[in-house]
Amino acid sequence: MLYLNNVEVVYSNVILVLKGVSLELSDGHIVALLGANGAGKSTTLKAISGLLKSEDGRVTDGSIEFNGKEIKNGDAEKIARMGILQVMEGRRVFEQLNVEENLRAASGHWGGASNTAQDLEMVYDYFPKLRTYKKKTSGYLSGGEQQMLVMGRALMGHPKVMLLDEPSLGLAPLVTEQILEIIQLVNEREKVSVLLVEQNATMALSIANHAYVMEDGHIVLDGPAEKLMENEDVKEFYLGLSQVGHKKSYHDVKHYKRRKRWLG
Amino acid sequence: MTLFLQFAIAGITMGALYSLIALGFVLIYKSSKILNFAQGEFVLVGGYVGLFFITQLGLPIWLGVVLLVAALALLGFVIEKLTIRPLVGQPILAIIIMTLGLSLLINGTVICITGSELGTFPQFIPTAPIKIGGAVFSQVYAWCFGIAVILVALSTYFFLYTRYGLYMRATAESHEVAQSVGIKVRSTFTLAWVIAAAIGGIGGFLLGIIMGVSGDLSEFGLKVFPVVLLGGLESIPGAIIGGMVIGLLENVAAGYLDPLMGGGVTEVFPYIIMVIILIFKPYGLFGLTRIERI
Numbered sequence: 093m094l095y096l097n098n099v100e101v102v103y104s105n106v107i108l109v110l111k112g113v114s115l116e117l118s119d120g121h122i123v124a125l126l127g128a129n130g131a132g133k134s135t136t137l138k139a140i141s142g143l144l145k146s147e148d149g150r151v152t153d154g155s156i157e158f159n160g161k162e163i164k165n166g167d168a169e170k171i172a173r174m175g176i177l178q179v180m181e182g183r184r185v186f187e188q189l190n191v192e193e194n195l196r197a198a199s200g201h202w203g204g205a206s207n208t209a210q211d212l213e214m215v216y217d218y219f220p221k222l223r224t225y226k227k228k229t230s231g232y233l234s235g236g237e238q239q240m241l242v243m244g245r246a247l248m249g250h251p252k253v254m255l256l257d258e259p260s261l262g263l264a265p266l267v268t269e270q271i272l273e274i275i276q277l278v279n280e281r282e283k284v285s286v287l288l289v290e291q292n293a294t295m296a297l298s299i300a301n302h303a304y305v306m307e308d309g310h311i312v313l314d315g316p317a318e319k320l321m322e323n324e325d326v327k328e329f330y331l332g333l334s335q336v337g338h339k340k341s342y343h344d345v346k347h348y349k350r351r352k353r354w355l356g
Numbered sequence: 357m358t359l360f361l362q363f364a365i366a367g368i369t370m371g372a373l374y375s376l377i378a379l380g381f382v383l384i385y386k387s388s389k390i391l392n393f394a395q396g397e398f399v400l401v402g403g404y405v406g407l408f409f410i411t412q413l414g415l416p417i418w419l420g421v422v423l424l425v426a427a428l429a430l431l432g433f434v435i436e437k438l439t440i441r442p443l444v445g446q447p448i449l450a451i452i453i454m455t456l457g458l459s460l461l462i463n464g465t466v467i468c469i470t471g472s473e474l475g476t477f478p479q480f481i482p483t484a485p486i487k488i489g490g491a492v493f494s495q496v497y498a499w500c501f502g503i504a505v506i507l508v509a510l511s512t513y514f515f516l517y518t519r520y521g522l523y524m525r526a527t528a529e530s531h532e533v534a535q536s537v538g539i540k541v542r543s544t545f546t547l548a549w550v551i552a553a554a555i556g557g558i559g560g561f562l563l564g565i566i567m568g569v570s571g572d573l574s575e576f577g578l579k580v581f582p583v584v585l586l587g588g589l590e591s592i593p594g595a596i597i598g599g600m601v602i603g604l605l606e607n608v609a610a611g612y613l614d615p616l617m618g619g620g621v622t623e624v625f626p627y628i629i630m631v632i633i634l635i636f637k638p639y640g641l642f643g644l645t646r647i648e649r650i
């Protein structure tokens with residue numbers, strides 16, 4: 093349903109960040125996008141959602157197709173209305189609004205008829221905690237609650253695709269687990285396809301069908317999640333497990349880069 | 357005491373009108389961070405458009421007011437589309453200079469067309485004076501105060517409890533996040549200009565009832581600054597309270613000081629308050645507290 097083909101992204105007309113990224117998100121799948129800091133994961137999501145524009149970025153080459161329609165460099169609000177909803181990195185709640193206002197602000201934009209009350213109930217069923225904090229100013233919620241709120245807010249827009257940028261960042265393991273469970277649940281019940289960016293590769297691979305590994309603006313590796321879980325490179329550099337048990341050295345990194353070229 | 361009451365009643369009435377005009381200003385600032393120097397011109401145009409429909413064409417008051425609101429809403433719409441929209445993404449200063457230019461342009465145009473003559477509305481408010489505790493004042497004040505308060509309440513209701521009001525508040529917090537959930541941010545800006553122009557226009561009509569329609573009306577655009585700086589640029593309740601406080605203070609001060617100083621206190625006093633506020637409380641009394649959570 094969502095295809096990226098050789099996508100190139102440039103910021104401020106000069107900074108080339110994505111250097112030909114291709115990936116595919118099939119209907120009903122959860123796809124993980126892994127990679128080190130600065131690899132271009134967030135940029136990939138913003139290229140899809142159109143939020144790139146507000147940061148002076150542009151897709152300069154390639155194509156982004158959603159259900160057969162070219163959406164590259166489209167308006168963010170239009171893409172959101174088509175059912176591609178990005179949940180940005182850093183739990184971007186509308187701080188001064190209360191929980192329910194945050195959710196309502198995301199209601200009534202998608203193409204079909206909206207029943208805000210029904211949608212609110214749906215979100216509260218996934219995130220019962222939000223129901224108890226309806227009237228609380230969202231800026232004062234805890235990190236985990238804010239993450240639930242921004243995900244719930246995306247659900248108000250009747251997504252077909254959710255682009256989740258590091259939902260587990262800075263959250264306790266237990267909360268992270270809860271959030272991942274809900275992602276799975278939403279994926280199954282609401283038939284939402286998910287593109288999941290995560291630093292926590294183990295977690296992401298545990299719920300994903302397929303995964304891509306990104307480095308320096310390229311996809312360097314991809315495959316079914318179980319396969320990647322077994323891949324020595326991934327284990328070593330993204331799962332933080334070294335086979336021999338010694339610390340990663342520069343030599344290993346170089347070795348990895350060599351292998352990466354070979355694999356890619 | 358009677359004298360004080362007299363000044364205070366006039367002051368509160370003017371204050372309610374300041375609040376109304378300032379609301380339009382705050383709406384634009386909140387949603388797009390643009391200081392609209394042309395807010396006073398909406399007041400001016402509102403006054404003269406009202407004069408045209410009601411005094412010149414002799415339309416019934418209600419119809420004249422409806423047409424006035426429609427005309428001003430259209431003006432706000434056109435101004436946003438033609439002059440502000442193309443500048444979105446440019447430095448905010450460029451847009452602010454544009455509003456300054458618009459203010460001069462509209463002001464000049466109005467002077468050309470009307471000759472800046474003093475015009476008055478037909479008497480439609482009963483003239484019998486009202487007495488409160490010894491103070492005697494014309495019913496016009498009571499009516500204008502009442503209408504301004506109702507409009508302020510309606511605007512507040514719109515902003516706090518309706519869907520589009522909510523979209524505006526969300527947009528005010530972050531354009532990026534608002535877009536990401538599907539809010540049409542640019543339409544929200546347009547809406548802010550439409551509402552600001554419309555309520556500025558009604559402000560002009562009400563002021564016209566009290567003091568006649570003349571070129572002086574545009575000065576209420578500048579009065580907005582002490583009001584919103586007192587209340588906090590982004591605060592709706594701030595604009596309301598700021599308007600009342602400035603109106604009250606300037607009228608009471610003028611009432612007592614004008615005889616001593618030979619007039620002009622209302623023109624100066626709000627700006628003295630403004631300077632003092634800027635020095636001691638630069639974010640205003642109700643400036644938004646940023647929520648910092650670590």
Ligand SMILES: Nc1ncnc2c1ncn2[C@@H]1O[C@H](COP(=O)(O)OP(=O)(O)OP(=O)(O)O)[C@@H](O)[C@H]1O
Binds near residue numbers: 131
């Ligand atoms: N607005 C921008 N202007 C210029 N360069 C940018 C901009 N946004 C990101 N970059 C650069 O693009 C590269 C990729 O950034 P991006 O945010 O996509 O990385 P990421 O994979 O999401 O990293 P992280 O895991 O730290 O979130 C970085 O080198 C970053 O400095």
Ligand SMILES: [Mg+2]
Binds near residue numbers: 133134135181257
């Ligand atoms: Mg990122």
